[in-house]
Amino acid sequence: METLNLTRRAALAGGGAALGVALFASRASAQTGPITIGCLVPLTGAGSIYGPGMRDAIAAVVKQVNGAGGVLGQQIQLVTEDDQTNPEAAVRAIRKLINVDKSVAVLGPWASSVAAAVAPLCWENQTLCAIVGSADSITRLPHQGFLIRTQPSISMQAARFGKLAIDLGGKSIYFLGPQTPFTQTYIDVVAKMAHDKGLTFNSQIYDGSKTSFRSEIDSMRQVAPDTVLLGGYVTDIAVVLRELYRANFTSRLIGFGTGVNTSLLQGMPKEAVEGVYAVTPSASLQGSAYQKLAALVGNPAPGPFEAQAYDMINLTVLAIAQAGKATGVAARDAIRTVSQGDGTVVDNAPDGLALIAKGQKVNYEGASGSCDFDQYGDIVAAKFKIERVLNGQITTVEIS
Amino acid sequence: MDSYLIAMVTLAAIYAMMAISLNLSWGLAGMVNLGLAGFISIGAYASGLLTTVLGWPVPLAILAAMIIGLVSGVALTYVTLRLRDDYLAIVTLGFAEVIRLAIVNELWLTHGSDGISGIPGIVAREYGYGFELGTLALALAAVALCYWLADRVRTSPYGRNLRAIRDDPEGTAVAGKNVTLIKVKTFGLSTAIAALAGAFYAHYTSFISPEIFQPLLTMYVFLALTMGGTGNNRGAMLGAFLLIFVLEASRFIAPSLPQFSAVQHAAIREMLVAVLFILTLLYRPQGISPETRHR
Known part of the structure; x- marks a missing residue:
């Protein structure tokens, strides 16, 4: 019977620990102050040569924006999770980013398999999601506009x-x-x-x-x-x-x-x-946004995925500012207002935020390209x- | 927060079904099934296709998935009967790869690596929170059913035969037991449960693709069962819940270690799982809830 006792004890300990994590996490999400943006990139697995660079580019912009006073008067909190280049692990990771951290947007899913697996969770939970994964079928999912892709499709x-x-x-x-x-x-x-x-x-x-x-x-x-x-x-x-x-x-x-x-x-x-x-x-190697990115991350030649990550976070921040509200729905509705159109051309978030604060329209031209999106969320030109x-x-x- | 916990317990329950499945074949009968992910994907694709393409009701599709899982398990053991244990491991590993390649290449049926999306939930997805709670309840009920079934097998005289086959197949055969039939039946039951877990996964997440069912999934289930206690169905469940708990709880360590980068946090998480596994093997090789000795 000794084994049975141990099982019970283990179960109790496990339950207690689970409760502890739950309390800890709910306390973390109870802070209403900053706007949370999730970063879901491959830090391990096949995509792990690209994920860290993408994450660093996003973190650099967050730091830059926070330094300039944040967005809507609030600081941005960046939460990073590893998608392990594995759709099963990514589904668990994005659950945490959406349900626990209450991310307004999730940026980064790199592999097509990962992007396709996490996409339904984004539109079901009304969270904006910017992806790299290039399989054509992903942007044809019924995503109600919550999905945008910075990488040219196959x-x-x-x-x-x-x-x-x-x-x-x-x-x-x-x-x-x-x-x-x-x-x-x-x-x-x-x-x-x-x-x-x-x-x-x-x-x-x-x-x-x-x-x-x-x-x-x-x-x-x-x-x-x-x-x-x-x-x-x-x-x-x-x-x-x-x-x-x-x-x-x-x-x-x-x-x-x-x-x-x-x-x-x-x-x-x-x-x-x-x-x-x-x-x-x-x-977009000759573009001014690319030069700004290079200076920001201290790397003379950032790769295409770093450039896309830079654009993802800039677009998200500008969309939140344009919408005047930090929710996934508001960001979705505003993203095409800041990514294209006849507004003043900007190549970084702080410049754009200053213009939006004055009530002007902006058109973000990014490091990966002009970042104009069609009705599916695909870039128009690459x-x-x-x-x-x-x-x-x-x-x-x-x-x- | 609560919907996150519900989601993780639901996924842990699905892992628990996989662990019970593995415990039946490997823990009790000693048949190493390195192709578990293959049988899980058979269940997921069977149920996913029957509901999305043919419009079958979900419960019927899950039942059909279990039958297809059972038939494929029986067929595979039947052709590998003359192989020794270690060969069975290799054949099952190969089988899973064949299934994965078939799914990748048979575009007309499976959409290849684009996967199948929009798979209906067991409870209608429109209910939102109700969908989450309802699926959790059904997943836990399914685990309870699998546990009851697997433990009936374990405690019955048939279960004694299984352990006898595991520990000494020749001796069991000499004692007049039909080793072949017992092996085939047990493996079939085990793969039916694996298919059930796959079907649950498909209906819960609404999207399946061949990349989900990688050998890593099989390894995770082996890990869960070894930590929980090989040969013990309760240990199998415990191990599955513990695995998801460790994988998920380790995420919340990151904010308290700000001196490390995101890449290092990811590495620490992976190391943590490995360290836990090594510690279990070192100090409790029989698992947290080991197999009880029978008469």
């Missing part, structure tokens, strides 16, 4: 991919890529673009873990495309490029920045990668960086 990325192929004079375009959650969207979008222009389009999906793609390349060569879109990552693109070089294949090659980048160049013979193009979503491998170096061709 369709937008695919469209830029296709546009480059067509702009470079491709008449017969071929997509060759591994099976990923996004591959079919790439193919559908580019196929439609090619069809509309009367161009030839073919595609082939391969298993990215294979060590040779000779049969895939042979069947591609029968079509003799003049432009090939490579959908893969570094490991499989390295093999594909070697085999194309060996096969003396000279058509134009275009990849994504996730596949054609400096780590690809390191392990490759120069000749095999020479002339290959790369397309990557880019921050910046992309087009690069090309020239003399063994990655060279930027243009940012547009």
Whole structure:
């Protein structure tokens, strides 16, 4: 019977501790003073190389705004939770941000799987949510406007991919890529673009873990495309490029920045990668907001996700000020008033807050782009960086 | 605050079902099921698809999910019967991966990695707070039912057979017990409960995608059961609640450690779970509520 006693004791202790946490947390949420904004980013797991930078960018803006007197006369309190790049963990984390901390907005969900999993909790609890996750389907959820996305959707990325192929004079375009959650969207979008222009389009999906793609390349060569879109990552693109070089294949090659980048160049013979193009979503590197972000976080070259995090918090703060009320509904209703329109262009929150306080309209132009949103919450236009491998170096061709 | 606590207890109850499921197969019968997440996803997708695509009523869909879970569990044990314990672990792990890949690739049915959204709640979601409370009550009732069932199995003569198979399968077979049949039946019951947990998860959160059912989920359930007490159904429940308690309570430590960054807070949380597990294994390897010895 000793074991039974212990179980009871453990249960009691557990219950007591739970109550303690409950009391502690309810005391924390009972403070009505500051406006709470939640930050839900990957600090562990696959996305953990990006989450900390995003969090730091958001924290820097919060500090800047609080230093300038806060918003609506209240300070902003930033609460960060780790989404572990895992939708199950993220659902628990956002519950805490919404139900315990009473966050007006939750900023950051990076992975598509995480963003899709937490989205229903945002609209059910009337909390504004700004995400990165790029799967097209997320912004098509019935989110009543509570969702905005600063990252170009997969369709937008695919469209830029296709546009480059067509702009470079491709008449017969071929997509060759591994099976990923996004591959079919790439193919559908580019196929439609090619069809509309009367161009030839073919595609082939391969298993990215294979060590040779000779049969895939042979069947591609029968079509003799003049432009090939490579959908893969570094490991499989390295093999594909070697085999194309060996096969003396000279058509134009275009990849994504996730596949054609400096780590690809390191392990490759120069000749095999020479002339290959790369397309990557880019921050608005020439914009004044990007310069301000760089100065604020003390990093001369912040990445695209830091730029987006910077825009998320600036937009949220401006929307709250514009609405005159710190609630999720008010922020949702005001977000497009401050992100687009004919107001005075601003590139940071304190400037915008000063103008809004004078009753003027503002139009935020961000570090990631102009941050104008359509009815789904998607950005209207995105910046992309087009690069090309020239003399063994990655060279930027243009940012547009 | 209270809706947060309700949500966490509901999730802990769902974990408790998973832990009871694992206790039946691994704790009692010694069949290592590293593919638990696969069976959970079968239940979640079965119930989620039946309600969203075919418009079935939720209770009927959950029942169907359990039957599909049971059938897939029986089928898998049947083909792996001739394998030794450690091979069963590998096969189940592979099985879960096959299920995950099937879900990712069969776009026509599962929408791939976009997942299935808008799954109706067991209680209508429009009730708001009532939905939260109602789902909690039903989840706790389901745990109670699973516990009752699993403990009936454990305390019956059949349960003695299970422990005998776990500790000495050859001896049990020599004693005239139909080891094969007992294993298949128990694994089927266990996977039916795993499917029930998956269905509850789907109807509670309204969204499922293949990334939710990663091997990490299986590991969490193993962790819960080991901490609670392998072989003891009460320990399984206790471990599940303790796991969620530790995972969640550790969030509230962050404000009292302002000297650390957010990244370090996240790391501390993960370390805390690991340390707790190591301490349990060191000082109480039988778990908090260990298996009671029977006649």
